[in-house]
Amino acid sequence: MASLWVGHRGTVRDYPGFSPSVDAEAIRKAIRGIGTDEKTLISILAERSSAQRQLIVKEYQAAYGKELKDDLKGDLSGHFEHLMVALVTPPAVFDAKQLKKSMKGTGTDEDALIEILTTRTSRQMKEISQAYYTVYKKSLGDDISSETSGDFRKALLTLADGRRDESVKVDEHLAKKDAQILYNAGENKWGTDEDKFTEILCLRSFLQLKLTFDEYRNISQKDIEDSIKGELSGHFEDLLLAIVHCVRNLPAFLAARLYQALKGAGTDEFTLNRIMVSRSEIDLLDIRAEFKKQYGYSLYSAIKSDTSGDYEVTLLKICGGDD
Numbered sequence: 345m346a347s348l349w350v351g352h353r354g355t356v357r358d359y360p361g362f363s364p365s366v367d368a369e370a371i372r373k374a375i376r377g378i379g380t381d382e383k384t385l386i387s388i389l390a391e392r393s394s395a396q397r398q399l400i401v402k403e404y405q406a407a408y409g410k411e412l413k414d415d416l417k418g419d420l421s422g423h424f425e426h427l428m429v430a431l432v433t434p435p436a437v438f439d440a441k442q443l444k445k446s447m448k449g450t451g452t453d454e455d456a457l458i459e460i461l462t463t464r465t466s467r468q469m470k471e472i473s474q475a476y477y478t479v480y481k482k483s484l485g486d487d488i489s490s491e492t493s494g495d496f497r498k499a500l501l502t503l504a505d506g507r508r509d510e511s512v513k514v515d516e517h518l519a520k521k522d523a524q525i526l527y528n529a530g531e532n533k534w535g536t537d538e539d540k541f542t543e544i545l546c547l548r549s550f551l552q553l554k555l556t557f558d559e560y561r562n563i564s565q566k567d568i569e570d571s572i573k574g575e576l577s578g579h580f581e582d583l584l585l586a587i588v589h590c591v592r593n594l595p596a597f598l599a600a601r602l603y604q605a606l607k608g609a610g611t612d613e614f615t616l617n618r619i620m621v622s623r624s625e626i627d628l629l630d631i632r633a634e635f636k637k638q639y640g641y642s643l644y645s646a647i648k649s650d651t652s653g654d655y656e657v658t659l660l661k662i663c664g665g666d667d
Contacts, residue, residue, distance in 0.1 A: 348467050349394065349435040354625035355632075355664030358393045364403040367392070371400065372408055375419050382424075382654045385416075389431045390661040394625055397432050423613045424655040430621045439464065440476040442618050443484065447491040454496075454579045456615065457488075459601055461503040462586045463594060469506030495538040496579040502546040509549040519552060523559035530575040531564050538580065541572070545587045553591045595630035596638065598623060602631065603639055606646045616647075620662050632667055642667040 367388050374381035389397060404412040416428050430438055439460055446456040464472065476484040488500050522544050529540035548556065557568045564571065572584050589597040598619055605612035605619075623631055635643040644666040647659050 348465070348471060349625060351626035353627040353629040354623075355628045356391075356393055356624040356662060359391055359396060362392065362396050362399075364396070364399040365407070367400045368403040368407055368412075371404065371412065375415050380419050382420075385428065386654060386658050386661060389428060390658050394431075394435055398434060401432055422655070423617070423651075424653065424658065426613065427617050427621070427655060427658055430617055434475070435622065436468070436471040436475040437479060438618075438622065439468075439472045440479055440484070442614075443472070443476065444480060444487070445614070447487055452491045453614075454492075454582065455601075456618070457492075457500060458579070458583050458586045459598075459615075460618075461500060462583070462590050463598065466506040466508045466510050469504060469508075473504065473506065492579070494580065495542065495576075496583060498539070499542045499546055499580060499583050502542055508547055509552065511549060512551060514549075514551050514555050516555065518548075519555040519559045522548065522552075522556045523563050526556070526560055526568070526571075527563050530571050531566065536575045538576065541576070541584055545584055550591045550594075553587075557588070557591065593634065595627050596634040598627075598631045599634040599638060599643070602635060602643060603646070606650045611650050616651075616659070620659055624662050628662075628664065632663070632665075636667045 370384055371388060374384040388400070392400065401412045404410065404415075413429050413432050416432065417425060420428055433441065442456065443460055446453040446460075460472075461469070473484045476482075476487075480487075484504050485501055488504055489497060492500055525540050526544060529537035544556065545553065560566075560568050560571075569585060569588055572581060572588065576584060586597065589600075601615060602619055605615040619631070620628070632643045635646070639646075644660060644663050647663060648656065651659055
C-alpha cells in the first residue's frame, strides 16, 4: 500500500539496518528520562521512512501499551510537537486531519483545501476519504459541502471523489475537443459555463490537460490562465488556477506555497509542516530545485533563517540538504 505515497524524488528513504524494537526502546528512553532527549527523537523519527515509522508505532504500542503520538503530545510542545506527531501519522490520516483542520472553527482555510485536493492523485484521494471517515465518522464530501458553496464547492467535491483519470495515454482528438469546449464556455460566450471548466479541469489527467492547454492557446491565442482570470472569480478561480499550475509544474506549485509560508513576518507552520512531511518521500527534491530556481536561494537556507530550535533541526533533516 505504501507505494501510493512513495515516489522517486523524495529526500527521506528507508533506513538501512532498521529495527523497530530498537527504535521503540530508544524513543521510550528519550521520553521517559528526566527532561526529554529531543536529539534522539529527531535522529530516529526524521531519518526513518513513513512505513518504518508505522512499524515503530506498532512496536511501541505492543511493548508499552501506549500510543506513541500521545506520548509525544504529552512530552513536547509547539511547532516541534506538531511536526513530530505528523511524522508518526500515516500519510492518508495526516491528509485527512489537515483537511479537517482547514474546515474547523470559524472561517475555512481555502488555500489549504485547494493545495491538498489539487496535488493528491485519485488513488491517494480515495485513501484519504476512507481515512477521513474512519477518524471522524463523517464523509469528507459532507464536510466540504457544509463549509463551502457554489462552483467552488462543486469543484472541490469532484476532486475529493478521486475520479481524475490517471492513465498515461493522451488523446489528441479529445484535447482539441476539450479546448474548444473551454473556449466556448468562456471567452466565446456571454457569461461563463463554469460546469464545463470543472468537468474538464477536475477529471482529465494532468498529461491530457497539458495537451488541452496547448490546443487552447492555438484556438484562442490566449493562455488558459488568462482566460480563467478574466472569466472567473473568488475561490473557484483560485482552485482552477492551482490546477493549471500543478498541470504545468506540480513541484513549482508547492515550492511557491513554501515560499509564501516562509516569507514575511511569522511563519505559516501549518503549511510548512504539511508540505515538508507529505512530500518528503514523493518529490521534495524537485520542490527544492524549483524553489532555488524561482527564488534564487535554497529552501534549506529559507528554513534556517525562519525557524529555530529542535523544530528547525527536524525540518532541515527532512529537507535533506542545501542546494
